[in-house]
Amino acid sequence: MIPRNVTSAILEALSDTPVVLLNGARQTGKSTLAQWLAEKAHPARYITLDDAAVLAAARDDPTGFLTGLDSPIVLDEVQRAPELFLAIKAVVDRNRVPGHFLLTGSANPLLLPKLSESLAGRMEILSLWPFSQGELEGRPEDFIDRAFASKLPQFPASDLSRSELVKRVLTGGYPEVVGKASTSRRSAWFRSYVTTIVQREVRDLANIEHLTMMPRLLSLLAARAGSLMNYTEISNSLGLPQSTLKRYMALFEMTFLSQPLPAWSTNIGKRLIRSRKVVLNDTGLLAHLIGLNEERIRADPNTFGPLLENFVIMELRKQATWSKTQPQFFHFRTRKGQEVDIVLENAAGEIVGIEVKASSTVKSSDFKGLNYLSELLGDRFLRGIVLYTGDQPVPFGSNLYALPVSTLWESGEVLRG
Secondary structure, eight states: OOOOTTHHHHHHHHTTOSEEEEEOSTTSSHHHHHHHIIIIISOOEEEETTSHHHHHHHHHOHHHHHHTOOSSEEEETGGGOTTHHHHHHHHHHHOOOTTSEEEEESSOGGGSHHHHHHTTTTEEEEEOOSOOHHHHHTOOOOHHHHHTSSSOOOOOOOOOOHHHHHHHHHHOSOHHHHTOOSHHHHHHHHHHHHHHIIIIIIHHHOOOSOTTHHHHHHHHHHHTTTSBOOHHHHHHHHTOOHHHHHHHHHHHHHTTSBOOBOBOOSSGGGGGGSOOBOOBSOHHHHHHHHTOOHHHHHHOGGGHHHHHHHHHHHHHHHHHTTOSSOOEEEEEEOTTSOEEEEEEEOTTOOEEEEEEOOSSSOOGGGGHHHHHHHHHHGGGEEEEEEEESSSOOEEOSTTEEEEETTHHHHTSOOOOO
16 A cells, blocks of 8 residues: 555554544545554454445344444545534543544535534544555655745755646546556546446435536536636536535535635635636546646647646645645735735645746746735735746745755655655
8 A cells, every 4th residue: 555644643643533534535544444444553443335235234223233343433535424423423422532432524524514513523534535646656745834934945956847747637646556567557547437436425425416517517616727707708608507516616625526625815704706617626637627738738839837736736735635734725816916826724724825827937926926916915924835847946036946846745855765
């Protein structure tokens, strides 16, 4: 098993919290990691609700089901039996033992109020995304913590070629995909994956009409990756009422296929009413949905920009699950066109702005949005970083830096050969 960088955070949570939920999209490796933890690091009984007989027992008599199990317990794909959550609450309230339950799920409980409310104050939630680039290389990435350090550490030059970067972005991080050598085999897996998600996960979560419309909507979102979410435009394109469209979007978020990036504002109350950016959970999936490959990128380099931005956002989101900083994620845009691709804000209100450029060279004009944000925030603006496809770290004035994209993962020490 390829070690997952979130493992230490899971074990830390299990040491002082009764219930730990590891959630994420299907096929990101949750079951593999949960079984490894149950065997090696947190000895426990492993039970999967993907087993039809087990699922029936859990749904029919959740209290009796748990009564017959010794602690600690690993329950895999727990969202398939929401009846269990109240029973788990009762068990925990009787005996508040750290690490009693390790749950895994493919639906976000924060978006399922009945589930999240039943274990409020008793459960810590961690996410498992597709492999990060550092995990694939055996590196414990800490770019976010370095970016928020009082002084930015020095970064080495990168030896990653543009063509290798393109391959990494097009492959993405799903465990089943990174081991497939050909584009055709990866495409076959993604086709099956999308069908399974729609026919199984979405159907389990909601009884909705027009189920066959969802793959088309997902492709439409992929084509708009990095753009502002425009419900009116998408609704008209698909011929769907906006109310239905928003239900579908909520289901994509529940199953972790999309992770929208909200707008940042100096007025906290305005963050939720400004347009969000469209972000998919994996660039391999994104590229498959829009039919993007190395040949098309070579023919039209402009197609790589939105893909690379989505890639950087998700690499940072992956790192955030184990970083000490735990920043919030936003984007920034003014009506006059000043923008910053990614805004990271720590608990103290300090800001790190990040721009993503698919170019191998950087100009002072690439820092226009970051300079504007710096002037707006004053001392709250910690630094601005332009991530680009070149190979040299370059300072660009006070608290402004250009860094190779691969700095995201190459700054970590290699832990395995």
